[in-house]
Every structure is written in C-alpha cells, then in structure tokens.
Amino acid sequence: MKTSKLIAAIFVLTILGSCNRKSNEIDQTVNAIIGDISFIESFGHHPTNETDEKVRLQTHLKYVEKLLRSKDISSLSKEQKENRLKMLDLLNAYWTTGVFPKNYDYPTQQIPSFMDK
Numbered sequence: 001m002k003t004s005k006l007i008a009a010i011f012v013l014t015i016l017g018s019c020n021r022k023s024n025e026i027d028q029t030v031n032a033i034i035g036d037i038s039f040i041e042s043f044g045h046h047p048t049n050e051t052d053e054k055v056r057l058q059t060h061l062k063y064v065e066k067l068l069r070s071k072d073i074s075s076l077s078k079e080q081k082e083n084r085l086k087m088l089d090l091l092n093a094y095w096t097t098g099v100f101p102k103n104y105d106y107p108t109q110q111i112p113s114f115m116d117k
C-alpha cells in the first residue's frame with residue numbers, strides 16, 4: 001500500500017512540476033524533487049525552451065519507472081510486490097503511450113490538468 005502511494009505521489013509531483021513551467025521559460029524543472037536529472041542523463045544537457053513537453057514528461061516518467069523497478073523490495077509481502085508490479089506496469093503504459101492531459105481552459109498557461117475534455 002505504501003508503495004502504491006509513493007508511485008501515485010511521484011506521478012502527481014511529476015505532472016505538477018511539468019505543468020507549472022511557463023511556455024517561454026525553462027526556469028522550472030519537470031519535477032520539484034529530482035529536477036531535470038532524467039533529461040540530463042538521457043540527452044547530456046538541460047532541456048531548453050524548444051524541448052517538446054511530451055519528450056520531457058516521457059523521459060522523466062521512464063527514468064522514474066527505472067528507478068522504482070531497481071529498488072530493493074525484498075521486505076514487501078507477495079501481495080505488495082504484485083500490486084507494485086501492476087502499478088509500475090500502468091506507469092509504463094502511461095508514459096509509453098504518451099497521451100497526457102491538455103488544459104483546454106488555460107491553453108497558454110502551464111496550469112495542471114488531470115483530466116481534459
């Protein structure tokens with residue numbers, strides 16, 4: 001249960017972190033906790049104003065999934081391990097599909113949107 005909450009928290013922080021970025025600035029990272037380390041490790045440089053937001057999100061979520069899958073889970077029960085694996089598989093499907101919510105109410109602003117029209 002704690003692992004599911006951790007995954008959900010990371011997911012929410014990822015979306016919040018990415019949606020707060022102003023369209024003409026790169027002064028905010030994709031994630032408030034780990035910043036743009038995922039992008040830097042994948043591409044060797046910081047994201048720029050021209051970096052596609054979908055690429056940033058997918059790169060970050062791929063990094064988070066890899067990080068979570070590498071953690072020692074030996075102390076978890078069988079049920080917890082199974083639930084954790086299901087959640088990580090859902091995360092994988094989410095970022096690989098790359099269909100992220102679009103904020104139609106504030107199209108020129110980076111305001112979080114968890115469900116679109």
